[in-house]
Amino acid sequence: MGKKLLLEHINVPGIETLEVYRQKGGYASVEKALKTMTPNDVVEEVKKSGLRGRGGAGFPTGMKWSFLYKPEGVERYLVCNADESEPGTFKDRFLMEHIPHSLIEGMITSSFALGAKTSYIYIRGEYFYVARILEKAIDEAYAAGLLGKNILGTDFSHDCYVQVGAGAYICGEETALLESLEGKRGNPRIKPPFPAIAGLYGCPTVVNNVETIATVCPIINMGGEEYAKIGIGRSTGTKLISASGHINKPGTYEIELGLPVEEFIYSEEYCGGIINGNKLKAVVAGGSSVPVLPAHLILKTEKGEPRLMSYESLSEGGFVSGSMLGSGGFIVYDETTSIVKNLYTFARFYHHESCGQCSPCREGTGWMEKILHRIVEGHGKPSDIDLLWDIQRKIEGNTICPLGDAAAWPVASAIRHFRAEFEEYINHPEKIKDIKHYYSVHQLAGA
Amino acid sequence: MSKEIKFNEETLALVHKLMNRYPEGKHKSALLPILHIAQAEFDGWLSPATMDYVASILKIQSIEVYEVASFYSMYNLKPVGKCLLEVCRTSSCWVRGAEDVVKHLEKRLGIKEGETTADGMFTIKTVECLGSCGSAPLLQCGASYHENLTFEKVDALIETYRAEGKRKSYTDLDYKNTL
Numbered sequence: 001m002g003k004k005l006l007l008e009h010i011n012v013p014g015i016e017t018l019e020v021y022r023q024k025g026g027y028a029s030v031e032k033a034l035k036t037m038t039p040n041d042v043v044e045e046v047k048k049s050g051l052r053g054r055g056g057a058g059f060p061t062g063m064k065w066s067f068l069y070k071p072e073g074v075e076r077y078l079v080c081n082a083d084e085s086e087p088g089t090f091k092d093r094f095l096m097e098h099i100p101h102s103l104i105e106g107m108i109t110s111s112f113a114l115g116a117k118t119s120y121i122y123i124r125g126e127y128f129y130v131a132r133i134l135e136k137a138i139d140e141a142y143a144a145g146l147l148g149k150n151i152l153g154t155d156f157s158h159d160c161y162v163q164v165g166a167g168a169y170i171c172g173e174e175t176a177l178l179e180s181l182e183g184k185r186g187n188p189r190i191k192p193p194f195p196a197i198a199g200l201y202g203c204p205t206v207v208n209n210v211e212t213i214a215t216v217c218p219i220i221n222m223g224g225e226e227y228a229k230i231g232i233g234r235s236t237g238t239k240l241i242s243a244s245g246h247i248n249k250p251g252t253y254e255i256e257l258g259l260p261v262e263e264f265i266y267s268e269e270y271c272g273g274i275i276n277g278n279k280l281k282a283v284v285a286g287g288s289s290v291p292v293l294p295a296h297l298i299l300k301t302e303k304g305e306p307r308l309m310s311y312e313s314l315s316e317g318g319f320v321s322g323s324m325l326g327s328g329g330f331i332v333y334d335e336t337t338s339i340v341k342n343l344y345t346f347a348r349f350y351h352h353e354s355c356g357q358c359s360p361c362r363e364g365t366g367w368m369e370k371i372l373h374r375i376v377e378g379h380g381k382p383s384d385i386d387l388l389w390d391i392q393r394k395i396e397g398n399t400i401c402p403l404g405d406a407a408a409w410p411v412a413s414a415i416r417h418f419r420a421e422f423e424e425y426i427n428h429p430e431k432i433k434d435i436k437h438y439y440s441v442h443q444l445a446g447a
Numbered sequence: 448m449s450k451e452i453k454f455n456e457e458t459l460a461l462v463h464k465l466m467n468r469y470p471e472g473k474h475k476s477a478l479l480p481i482l483h484i485a486q487a488e489f490d491g492w493l494s495p496a497t498m499d500y501v502a503s504i505l506k507i508q509s510i511e512v513y514e515v516a517s518f519y520s521m522y523n524l525k526p527v528g529k530c531l532l533e534v535c536r537t538s539s540c541w542v543r544g545a546e547d548v549v550k551h552l553e554k555r556l557g558i559k560e561g562e563t564t565a566d567g568m569f570t571i572k573t574v575e576c577l578g579s580c581g582s583a584p585l586l587q588c589g590a591s592y593h594e595n596l597t598f599e600k601v602d603a604l605i606e607t608y609r610a611e612g613k614r615k616s617y618t619d620l621d622y623k624n625t626l
Contacts, residue, residue, distance in 0.1 A: 085578060087539065087576040088576075125519070126577050129591070164483065166482065166519035166522055167521035168520065183476045183477065184514075244580035245580075246542060284538070288537070329580070331538060342538055342541065346537070349576065355518075
């Protein structure tokens with residue numbers, strides 16, 4: 001069994017309540033931080049831990065915190081990004097739904113470190129029922145003196161609120177999230193200034209992912225140096241992975257970073273292998289935005305070394321033969337999957353979710369969807385593959401926010417690794433016409 | 448069917464409580480949650496009159512509400528059935544049969560995706576990733592996620608909803624007590 005820090009008590013009945021959560025050592029990090037440490041001590045421990053943002057970008061959290069501008073007399077905010085919308089990702093929902101207090105505890109400890117009197121948890125609108133669970137947890141925390149004025153009898157006072165979104169992937173981008181939190185359209189802001197200088201209401205703000213904030217609790221409890229011993233190299237600690245697709249045991253798993261990908265896919269402790277004993281075809285390792293890799297490159301790097309679940313190993317080989325750990329949205333495709341049709345669902349997604357501010361993304365995502373649609377419908381032209389390649393090249397790097405890159409990378413990687421399949425669709429449309437490239441719900445019900 | 452566009456006192460108190468979560472002068476932050484409440488209260492969609500009413504509560508221009516309502520996919524700018532069946536269709540759901548679920552619903556309800564049944568009970572809508580990829584395929588109706596769908600589960604769901612005959616909103620689940 002791998003080390004568990006966030007999900008250690010996941011099977012304890014009643015862990016969603018404050019009472020049981022505290023019996024299991026919950027809110028120890030609040031006690032320790034507020035009573036025995038200075039805010040700067042907390043920041044230092046997080047720096048030492050090597051914790052990297054768990055939302056997808058993997059930016060060192062301690063460094064992000066230390067950028068926060070702290071002028072006298074100006075409010076500072078902590079905002080939790082619970083907008084989890086990256087296809088393939090559902091780990092934050094799992095954590096918030098089952099152990100809501102781990103996030104609330106992290107919000108209090110992190111806010112203390114940052115000197116934030118108010119924090120907001122911005123959660124995607126579809127997760128309305130999870131927002132209710134969080135609000136219940138917040139009410140319990142207020143009643144126990146863990147939120148509100150003079151927390152645990154100290155000088156630190158803090159209020160935490162949940163804000164629901166209304167259906168927009170782009171609001172997972174931190175400046176779009178702040179716009180949305182201000183009651184506006186989720187259009188990403190031009191940076192600089194970064195939120196650390198001018199964020200919510202123009203005030204210095206830190207935006208962190210749910211898992212990142214929850215991880216601050218074990219870091220404070222065990223100390224940053226101890227935490228940094230877990231994992232591998234610069235990928236310290238544990239990571240929640242959302243596993244879905246053609247595997248026997250889809251779900252959320254906490255892994256110690258450095259676990260071999262092969263073990264994650266095939267062992268009974270995690271995904272339990274491919275359904276129906278089928279062959280592995282491809283994996284999207286970190287949410288829809290990261291490059292798709294064929295089986296031989298996800299299990300081993302181009303050099304022939306075992307591929308590991310870590311920031312470095314998954315990106316080894318760059319985009320030519322590697323991918324990214326991203327959000328930990330791990331989608332597995334077996335031999336029956338059409339990469340082209342799957343890519344079409346991604347292209348449709350990005351076109352739907354483009355905010356429309358930047359022309360390359362607004363127009364380009366629509367063109368890519370349209371071209372892929374005609375290919376999957378059997379009307380593709382031989383020039384379409386190069387056209388897709390050309391469009392994605394012109395979107396990447398030419399937009400205000402990373403959504404453009406996120407829309408381009410799946411297209412580029414699918415063509416790079418599966419070009420022959422695109423050619424098959426275009427040259428022999430009669431062959432693909434009647435093939436169903438997905439499992440029927442009945443096939444799965446028996447699985 | 449159309450009633451006066453005005454929150455009752457209890458809802459209005461909730462709306463003001465929401466507005467007070469934000470600093471002085473930043474009450475517009477409450478726009479998204481208030482639009483959810485308005486949609487739930489006024490027939491499941493945001494008519495221009497509803498949006499104007501929300502603008503008047505927040506003391507902002509109507510256009511500030513329109514531009515937000517039209518940006519986010521959970522706000523309905525046209526009337527929908529009492530039960531809006533939102534089927535996720537992105538990758539993980541697609542590879543596990545989301546298209547079958549949509550086809551089954553279409554056959555069962557006698558309408559196409561995007562349409563509403565003649566009795567105003569059901570609307571079928573396909574949506575992008577709902578963040579439940581590990582329990583695919585799924586559909587959302589109001590605040591509820593219905594996961595690991597089979598045709599039998601879909602049939603049972605339709606029967607239950609038809610028998611209840613109630614409008615399903617994202618804000619069901621006693622939101623008045625907890626928001």
